Amino acid sequence: MTAPIEYVIRRLSEYDGPPLRLMEVCGTQTAEISHNGIRNLLSTAIQMISGPGCPVCVTVSAYIDRLIELSGQEGTTVVSFGDLFRVPGSRESLSEAKAAGGRAEMVYAPAQILDMARKQPEKQFVFAAVGFETTAPVYAGIIKKAKKEGLKNLRFLTSLKTMPAAIRWICAHEPDIQGFLAPGHVCAVTGTKDYEEIAREYGIPFVVSGFSPEELITAIYGLVCLRGRGQTRNFYPAVVRPEGNPEARAVMHEVFEPCGAAWRGIGRIEGSGLRIRAAFREFDAGSDGLEEDIRKNSQCRCAQVLLGEISPGDCPLFGKVCTPATPQGACMVSAEGSCFHYYSGNEGGSR
Amino acid sequence: MKITMAHGSGGWETSQLIENLFARYFSNPILDRMEDSAVVEGGARIAFTTDSFVVHPLFFPGGDIGRLAVCGTVNDLLMSGSRPAYLSCAMILQEGLKIETLENIVRSMAETAREAGVLIAAGDTKVVEGPGELYINTSGIGYMPEGRNIGASLCRPGDRILVSGCLGDHHAAIMSARMGIENEIRSDAAPLNRMVNGLFEAGVGVRAMRDITRGGLATILEEYAHACRYGMEIRQKDIPVSVQTRGFCEILGLDPLYMGNEGKMLLVVKEEDASQALEILRGSPYGEGAAMIGEVTTRHQGRAYVKTDIGGERLLSPLYGEGLPRIC
Numbered sequence: 001m002t003a004p005i006e007y008v009i010r011r012l013s014e015y016d017g018p019p020l021r022l023m024e025v026c027g028t029q030t031a032e033i034s035h036n037g038i039r040n041l042l043s044t045a046i047q048m049i050s051g052p053g054c055p056v057c058v059t060v061s062a063y064i065d066r067l068i069e070l071s072g073q074e075g076t077t078v079v080s081f082g083d084l085f086r087v088p089g090s091r092e093s094l095s096e097a098k099a100a101g102g103r104a105e106m107v108y109a110p111a112q113i114l115d116m117a118r119k120q121p122e123k124q125f126v127f128a129a130v131g132f133e134t135t136a137p138v139y140a141g142i143i144k145k146a147k148k149e150g151l152k153n154l155r156f157l158t159s160l161k162t163m164p165a166a167i168r169w170i171c172a173h174e175p176d177i178q179g180f181l182a183p184g185h186v187c188a189v190t191g192t193k194d195y196e197e198i199a200r201e202y203g204i205p206f207v208v209s210g211f212s213p214e215e216l217i218t219a220i221y222g223l224v225c226l227r228g229r230g231q232t233r234n235f236y237p238a239v240v241r242p243e244g245n246p247e248a249r250a251v252m253h254e255v256f257e258p259c260g261a262a263w264r265g266i267g268r269i270e271g272s273g274l275r276i277r278a279a280f281r282e283f284d285a286g287s288d289g290l291e292e293d294i295r296k297n298s299q300c301r302c303a304q305v306l307l308g309e310i311s312p313g314d315c316p317l318f319g320k321v322c323t324p325a326t327p328q329g330a331c332m333v334s335a336e337g338s339c340f341h342y343y344s345g346n347e348g349g350s351r
Numbered sequence: 352m353k354i355t356m357a358h359g360s361g362g363w364e365t366s367q368l369i370e371n372l373f374a375r376y377f378s379n380p381i382l383d384r385m386e387d388s389a390v391v392e393g394g395a396r397i398a399f400t401t402d403s404f405v406v407h408p409l410f411f412p413g414g415d416i417g418r419l420a421v422c423g424t425v426n427d428l429l430m431s432g433s434r435p436a437y438l439s440c441a442m443i444l445q446e447g448l449k450i451e452t453l454e455n456i457v458r459s460m461a462e463t464a465r466e467a468g469v470l471i472a473a474g475d476t477k478v479v480e481g482p483g484e485l486y487i488n489t490s491g492i493g494y495m496p497e498g499r500n501i502g503a504s505l506c507r508p509g510d511r512i513l514v515s516g517c518l519g520d521h522h523a524a525i526m527s528a529r530m531g532i533e534n535e536i537r538s539d540a541a542p543l544n545r546m547v548n549g550l551f552e553a554g555v556g557v558r559a560m561r562d563i564t565r566g567g568l569a570t571i572l573e574e575y576a577h578a579c580r581y582g583m584e585i586r587q588k589d590i591p592v593s594v595q596t597r598g599f600c601e602i603l604g605l606d607p608l609y610m611g612n613e614g615k616m617l618l619v620v621k622e623e624d625a626s627q628a629l630e631i632l633r634g635s636p637y638g639e640g641a642a643m644i645g646e647v648t649t650r651h652q653g654r655a656y657v658k659t660d661i662g663g664e665r666l667l668s669p670l671y672g673e674g675l676p677r678i679c
Contacts, residue, residue, distance in 0.1 A: 005661070009661070009662060031604075034665065035606075035659075035665060036659045036660070036661050036663050036665070037657070037659045037661075037663025037664045037665040038661070038663050039663075040663055040664055041661070041662060041663050108526070108530055108603055109530070112530065115531075213659065213660065213661040213663070214661065217661065323671075324668075324671035325671055343668070344666075344667075344668035344671075
């Protein structure tokens with residue numbers, strides 16, 4: 001870890017060992033790898049593939065359809081982060097529904113919704129709460145606050161997911177992956193124990209990585225050095241403690257309980273989601289059972305992209321029917337989606 | 352006092368508003384004639400442009416909709432190489448707008464027009480229903496000096512790429528105001544006439560200029576690369592972004608390369624004139640943060656790309672959609 005970054009880059013560019021397919025799990029890591037042009041610093045024997053760690057990308061169509069339905073209900077406004085607006089549901093996106101008269105507003109920070117609800121008590125708000133263990137404690141805090149204040153006009157349509165079960169699923173179903181960059185922000189909440197177990201069980205190394213280009217490069221080098229060994233290393237110790245953040249987990253578990261969850265392209269994975277507990281049920285806008293995943297375009301191969309089975313450029317729609325201006329699947333919409341990054345950075349794509 | 356539908360009737364209230372407000376602040380010999388059209392001096396070649404301003408909120412740190420309405424059109428005229436001379440000002444007011452608010456905006460427009468050296472020579476006012484805000488359209492005329500010829504297609508390998516200051520401040524200031532976030536970020540809204548005049552007066556070999564508004568630097572560089580069919584290379588480490596705006600962008604997942612500015616320009620100049628151009632930019636009002644950020648190359652022809660700090664390379668793409676922030 002103390003090796004000068006130039007040395008690490010040289011080792012990675014000169015690597016000529018057995019081919020390695022390494023998965024970065026987190027969408028922010030995908031974005032930073034692309035943003036900093038890290039792929040073209042690596043030997044051709046090292047392939048980085050993007051995992052299912054972009055919350056927008058793994059959201060199923062039934063969830064989008066339900067948001068659209070709510071946005072059309074008299075007196076109800078759907079509130080969401082920007083990315084979700086353009087994700088295609090089974091028929092249309094929230095953005096299209098809004099243009100057709102649906103009520104939907106964009107926020108940048110979840111805390112804004114409390115203000116909206118307080119200031120406009122005559123309106124009903126539904127917040128689209130998607131995310132992983134990183135954002136779930138934030139939502140939990142907001143729900144607790146809303147309950148304490150007795151807010152009656154704020155509900156949540158949740159699609160919250162937890163990483164370990166999904167990564168376990170990938171390890172079991174995708175044998176050709178030789179290492180994982182563990183998601184740094186998620187581990188800051190959950191700690192590293194889950195990943196140590198998965199690493200041992202499947203004999204695949206995990207390195208917890210930060211998000212700066214130097215941290216990512218160093219973590220990739222860590223995986224190359226650990227190849228073939230079921231070990232876990234924490235290369236992000238300034239932020240990630242082995243035990244994670246127990247306080248954040250406590251708030252999260254007070255409001256949410258584990259449940260099965262549907263992942264776009266994977267289907268239902270037991271124990272990979274969070275839902276609002278009965279004690280807070282009045283804040284749930286009908287999140288249960290949203291599992292159906294109908295692709296707007298039947299040729300869309302987001303599913304295989306998410307699992308690292310194919311590169312975005314291998315999808316027949318990529319760069320042709322499916323572009324950031326006309327996304328057919330979520331991976332082309334999100335700023336963390338691998339198709340978006342392949343297209344905009346032209347990494348292996350054709351334009 | 353507030354704007355009512357009567358202020359847009361074309362009758363007495365309308366003329367009162369014009370006399371007491373618009374004519375008072377915008378007064379000049381051409382406008383004061385109050386005819387159906389302004390008649391202005393002609394020229395061999397004129398530049399002509401229009402822009403509409405719908406920003407919310409109307410006032411934000413560093414500016415207001417009035418200052419924007421002047422700067423936007425003046426800067427568009429400047430970027431074509433012309434000398435801005437006249438603007439029109441069409442106001443669409445919403446019922447309920449406070450006259451005091453309108454006056455503050457009109458005063459700001461008048462001050463900015465004076466700073467930019469243009470006359471507001473024609474105008475119109477309409478009143479519509481709404482929550483008491485306003486929209487402004489300005490059109491502008493500029494004169495093209497003899498023999499001046501600039502454009503993206505004229506860029507050649509070796510030419511240097513400069514920007515006139517820090518990127519993203521306007522976009523970040525507006526977003527902060529909308530989100531109720533208090534910080535030090537101020538809009539950069541400014542007319543760039545003195546900076547541009549300085550370049551031409553010194554005889555700098557300007558290939559192309561563009562004000563870096565919506566879509567940001569990346570979108571413009573992509574267009575330039577496409578137009579000249581060469582590569583546009585910029586270096587990540589040299590792209591100027593203020594500490595505050597950089598922090599704001601990191602939190603919200605925004606990229607300053609895609610953010611709008613209202614007082615910044617991209618400049619491509621001949622290699623031999625680059626250091627002189629940089630000196631002129633830095634010595635001009637609103638140009639203290641100017642930087643040389645890259646050059647035109649024969650690599651990646653038709654594309655713009657960034658040399659990243661870590662030694663990687665990233666191709667740029669135009670802005671898609673609304674420039675959405677990431678989610679976690």
